[in-house]
Amino acid sequence: MSDIEFSAPWALLLLPLALLPWWSRSRDLPRHAWIALLPRDHLSDAIDLALRLVATLALAAAIVGLAGPYRGPTTVTRVGEGAEIAILFDRSRSMDLPFTNNSSIGNRAETTGDSKGRVARELLLRFTAARPFDEFAMFIFSARPMRALDFTSAPDAIRAAITANDVGRGLGETDIGSALEAGVAAFESRPYLGARVILLVSDGGARLDPDVRHRLTAGLQRIRARIYWLYIRSIGSATIRDSGEMELSDAIPEVALHRFLESTGVPYRAFEAEDPKELGRAIEDIDKLEKHTIVTTAIAPRRELAGWLFAVAAGCAGLLTVARLRQREAWGAA
Amino acid sequence: MKTGFAFRLAPRRALMLATILLALAAWGPTVTLPLARFHGIIVLDVTQSMNVEDYLADERPQSRLDAARVALHEALQALPCGSRVGWGVFTEYRTLVLLAPLETCAHFRELSGTLDSIDGRMSWAGRSEIAKGLFWALRQADVMPARPSIVFVTDGHEAPPINPRHRPHYDGKPGTVAGLILGVGGLQPMPIPKFDPEGRRLGHWRADEVQQQDTYSQGRATSIGREKLVETEEDVGPVDWATSGNEHMSALRERYLQVVAEELKLAYLRLNGGSAGAHDLSRALGRSALAQRVPTPVSxxxxxxxVALALLAFVYAPGALRRPALRSRAQPRTLSSRS
Structure with missing residues (x-):
């Protein structure tokens, strides 16, 4: 619970106005000095006091209301089915190229229109929109990992981080090792809330240095994350599907990365997609796999309290109006 | 007596009206008005010259990038709800959009989180071709939905230096995308701290480690090695143009940025240190050139x-009290006996 704050605190300077109803006594008493000669009427005194209090309350409530009180953004705990997902999104130039399927290998003319990156982004948009309880963080990477968004479940923010990649072409180099390390670091500074997922979306692999491999293995085990690799296969790229027919060679960067991720000891699955449909299925699979209870905190937007104060002021003003109306009736009766 | 009666009636009416207005206010009706709100992408230069510490914060040196971030944080808070801010970074010769524009009030945490994570380690290459990066940003904004404006935060230190005669050329139409160049840094040249890609500090850049001359002045390929062509003999730009021989030092190249801003029909603002600078920045961002009219609900x-408060104050103002005292109102009999 956060404290109450004001969006226009200067309005509180008007608060002395709330004492106006008490001023009348000193002014009026001498003019009606004869009242003092009457026997003291305790009921009248009480009603007088009450009306002044009500008037003060009406003025004070209206003034405080005008100062725009609000209870600052509060955190609310939500329990749902989801995970904390760090998306590592490849921003290398090759992602700007269109998809391919086996039949068109070597024939660029037959490739489908949308780039791999665009298709991946659209699927990610659908995936994130369908999982309201997930906390997403977005990293884009080329030569360096860049955090575009820290963990959040705000749908607009997630969308903004994904669609930002629609603009401009990709960057030259790719360093998956440092991207994975950034993903690990993103979790390391956070309390463990529930299932942790690193979702690597790339169209290539890499042979990592031994010390990077060592650091990653230790880091991944420490943060207890699962890894999914959405491998978007390009024209002429190697498969990481072990069909058993052909020996997969570690010399192929994709195979090397696949083998390394398998060896880390944390749950890992690779999804190889050669066309948008396959990519869509992979995303659906991940959606199915990641159904765990997660306790997250969401930021509830700040609550404006002015309405309540105006309501109090309205109530008080209503009471005073009724009191005046009765007074009028008394005159009329005389 | 008639006038007196009318005078006494007014407060009653005022009270009744105040009650109605307060009840309405409590219910909280809103109207949607097309208000001008900032809508843009703020691009931060993350090249190494932005690490020069020529600002002061609490008597401590502060880097250009940190000073810019602090000021942007304050501006982010000061922007009225309905404003939309996106972030981008500049290195090499291009701009990369990290986050598309987002409404600032609902996403303050997300926006400030991303701003916090923008630092020199994001830099994916060593070059700093600012004009090209700015063109890139403008071109991107031009094709983005709702055409956001561009705020380009830089010190104007081109690396490698550019030749005033052979400056990159903007192929778009200046003025299509509104923008602001925010110049950061001091006017006194300072050594540039050197960092490795992981962000570890390695002293300062030395004179022999940076390209001191622009590519043109180094001489074009001629039949004999470094023979110069006549046209490249005298390339004199504005005062703080590339300072041949002193490129390992960095100052805010304000004149250069002003020239670029003028050519591209952008506004220019120098970021002063401390809260005054942040205040100027907030004001500049609020200016209508960078804004778009968005339907904004106004309570x-x-x-x-x-209005209700004014009515209440009128009822209880001393001037309106020249009538039977509040105290006596509770005593109808006394009053009636009087009339």
């Missing part, structure tokens, strides 16, 4: 409440 609660 009628406050104006209604303000």
């Amino acid at each position: 009628l609660g406050y104006p209604l409440g303000a």
Whole structure:
């Protein structure tokens, strides 16, 4: 619970106005000095006091209301089915190229229109929109990992981080090792809330240095994350599907990365997609796999309290109006 | 007596009206007005010259990038709800959009989180071709939905230096995308701290480690090695143009940025240190050139409440009290006996 704050605190300077109803006594008493000669009427005194209090309350409530009180953004705990997902999104130039399927290998003319990156982004948009309880963080990477968004479940923010990649072409180099390390670091500074997922979306692999491999293995085990690799296969790229027919060679960067991720000891699955449909299925699979209870905190937007104060002021003003109306009736009766 | 009666009636009416207005205010009606709100992408230069510490914060040196971030944080808070801010970074010769524009009030945490994570380690290459990066940003904004404006935060230190005669050329139409160049840094040249890609500090850049001359002045390929062509003999730019031989030092190249801003029909603002600078920045961002009219719900609660308060104050103001005292109102018999 956060404290109450004001969006226009200067309005509180008007608060002395709330004492106006008490001023009348000193002014009026001498003019009606004869009242003092009457026997003291305790009921009248009480009603007088009450009306002044009500008037003060009406003025004070209206003034405080005008100062725009609000209870600052509060955190609310939500329990749902989801995970904390760090998306590592490849921003290398090759992602700007269109998809391919086996039949068109070597024939660029037959490739489908949308780039791999665009298709991946659209699927990610659908995936994130369908999982309201997930906390997403977005990293884009080329030569360096860049955090575009820290963990959040705000749908607009997630969308903004994904669609930002629609603009401009990709960057030259790719360093998956440092991207994975950034993903690990993103979790390391956070309390463990529930299932942790690193979702690597790339169209290539890499042979990592031994010390990077060592650091990653230790880091991944420490943060207890699962890894999914959405491998978007390009024209002429190697498969990481072990069909058993052909020996997969570690010399192929994709195979090397696949083998390394398998060896880390944390749950890992690779999804190889050669066309948008396959990519869509992979995303659906991940959606199915990641159904765990997660306790997250969401930021509830700040609550404006002015309405309540105006309501109090309205109530008080209503009471005073009724009191005046009765007074009028008394005159009329005389 | 008639006038007196009318005078006494007014407060009653005022009270009744105040009650109605307050009830309306409590209900909280809103009208949607097309208000001008900032809508843009703020691009931060993350090249190494932005690490020069020529600002002061609490008597401590502060880097250009940190000073810019602090000021942007304050500006982010000061922007009215309905404003939309996106972030981008500049290195090499291009701009990369990290986050598309987002409404600032609902996403303050997300926006400030991303701003915090923008630092020199994001830099994916060593070059700093600012004009090209700015063109890139403008071109991107031009094709983005709702055409956001561009705020380009830089010190104007081109690396490698550019030749005033052979400056990159903007192929778009200046003025299509509105923008602001925010110049950061001091006017006194300072050594540039050197960092490795992981962000570890390695002293300062030395004179022999940076390209001191622009590519043109180094001489074009001629039949004999470094023979110069006549046209490259005298390339004199504005005062703080590339300072041949002193490129390992960095100052805010304000004149250069002003020239670029003028050519591209952008505004220019120098970021001063401390809260004054942040205040100027907030004001500049609020200017209508960078804004777009967005349907913004405006609460009628406050104006209604303000009128109601004025009515209440009128009822209890001393001037309006020249009539039977409040005290006597509770004693109808006394009053009636009087009339």
